[in-house]
Amino acid sequence: MDDATPLVQVTGATVRFQSDTALDGVDFRMFAGEVHSLMGENGAGKSTLIRALTGALPLDAGVISVGGQTVQFTTPHDAQLAGISTVYQEIDLLPNLTVAENIALGREPRGRLGAIDWRAMRRLAREALADLGLDVDPASLLGTHPLAVQQLVAIARAISTDVKVLVLDEPTSSLDLDEVAELFRVIRDLKRRGVAILFVSHFLDQVYEICDRITVLRNGRLVGEYLTRELLRIDLVEKMLGRSAGPLAARSRADTFDDPDAPVALSARGVTALPGIADADLDLVEGEVLGIAGLLGSGRTELARALTGVDRLDAGIIRIAGRPMHLSSPRRALSVGVVYSSENRRTEGLIGELSVLENITLALQAQRGVVRRIRSARQRELAASWVEALDIRPADIDRPVGTLSGGNQQKVLLARLLALSPRVLVLDEPTRGIDVGAKVEIQNLVGELADNGLSVVFISAELEEVLRVGTRVAILHAGRIVDILPADGLTPDALMAMVAGPDDAEGES
Incomplete structure (x- = not known):
C-alpha cells in the first residue's frame, strides 16, 4: 500500500487561531480501500485536520490533494463535490424534516418543472437505508427516532453520494453493540468498493478491530503513521499522551x-x-x-x-x-x-458562542435571578478558580467554549454544575x-x-x-x-x- 498513490494527501497543514497553533506542519495521507484512524488527545488537532480536509476550515499553510490533484476547498460543498463526505459526532441533521428529506437535503431529485419528486426522494432514501440494513420509514420525522437511528441516517446520507472518502467522527458513540457490528459491516463493504474511510474514535477496541492504519497527533503536530497490526495498544496510548500511560x-x-x-x-x-x-x-x-x-x-x-x-x-x-x-x-x-448533565453537550449543555466564564457562571446566575447579579469581579474569580481546579485548558476564561476540545468542554460543564454546590x-x-x-x-x-x-x-x-x-x-x-x-x-x-x-x-x- 505504501507504494501506491494516496487517494488523499495533506502536506504541511498549518492552522492558527490567533496566538494558538492548532496544526503545525502536519502531513497526512489515506489510500483507497483502507480504514484509517486519526488518534490523539482532545486538543491534539484531530478536529482541526478533519475540518480542513472537509472544507470547513481554510489552511494557513499547506496543500491538500485528492487523486493526485491539488485542491482548494472553500466550503464543505467543495469537498463533497470532490467525493469527501463527513458524519460528525454531533448529528447535524434537521429533526423537524423526514428521514428522506434529510438524506436528500441539498440534492433533492426534481421533476421537469423543478418541483421536488417526492416519490423518487423516498426511493433513493430507502435504497441508502437498505445499504445500512436499516428498516426505517423514509417518510417518518427524523426527530421521532432515537439518537442511534439518527446517527445511522447521517451515515446513510453520507454514502448516498458518489463517495470516495468517508470521514466518520465518533460514529459509534450513540450505537449499541449490534448497531456497531452493522456499521462495521457497512464499513467493510465500502472498503471493498475502494472507499477510503477515516475512522475517528476513542474506543481503542474498535480502532484495532476495524482500522488498517493509524496516524497519531499530539499538540497539533504529527507523531507518526503506523500499521495497526504493528502498534501495541500501550504504545499507541503513550504516543498520544507523550508520557507513560501508567500514572493515568x-x-x-x-x-x-x-x-x-x-x-x-x-x-x-x-x-x-x-x-x-x-x-x-x-x-x-x-x-x-x-x-x-x-x-x-x-x-x-x-x-x-x-x-x-x-x-x-x-x-x-x-x-x-x-x-x-x-x-x-x-x-x-x-x-x-439535584443537578443533571445531559449526554448531549452541544444542544442540552454548553453554549458554544459564550465564553468559558459565561458558561461556568450561567446556572448560578440563573439560580440567583436577574435582580441579584453576580459582580463581574466575582464571576471572574469563580470561573478562574474552577478552571484551575479542573485543569481546563487553555486556561483562558474569555475564550469561546466551542473552541475547546471535547474533554475540556465536559470539564466546563462539570464546573457549571459544581458551582451550584x-x-x-x-x-x-x-x-x-x-x-x-x-x-x-x-x-x-x-x-x-x-x-x-x-x-x-x-x-x-x-x-x-x-x-x-x-x-x-x-x-x-x-x-x-x-x-x-x-x-x-x-x-x-x-x-x-x-x-x-x-x-x-x-x-x-
Missing part, C-alpha cells in the same frame, strides 16, 4: 466505600416515566457513585431525566435526604441540590467522545467528588467504565431496574450478560 490509571471506587449506615441522599420508589422507565427503585447513598448499566434503549437516559425533574413522573416518589420532593422541573430539582450529581455519558487522558481525569474527579460527600449517578455505555467508577451498579433492562449489585467482584463479561437480559443471554448460549 483510574482507581476503582469499589473498595473505598464501606459505610452501610451512611445516610441516603436520594431515594426513588416506583418511579415511572413512560415509555422509558417503569417502577424504578433505588437508593443513592451520600458519598457513593452509583453506576447505571444497560444497553441502548434500556432506559438509562430516561431514568436520569426522571430523577432530575426533566421528565414528569407518571407514578412514584422521590425523596431527598428523606423528605418527599415533587421534582416538577429541573429548576425545582436544582433548588434541592449540589448534593446529587447525575452524569449521563460524561466521557462520551473524549480522549483517554481526559476520560481518566474525569473518572478520577468523580471519585474525588464522592470522597468529599457528593452523591453521583454515573451513566455510561462502557461497562468497564461503570465498574471502574461505580461503588454499586444498577442494571437496567427494558426500562426496569432488575438488580443493584456491588461493583467489586463484577467483571465486564458478567455485567454484559446481566444487561443483555435473560432472553438475549439464552439466545447467545
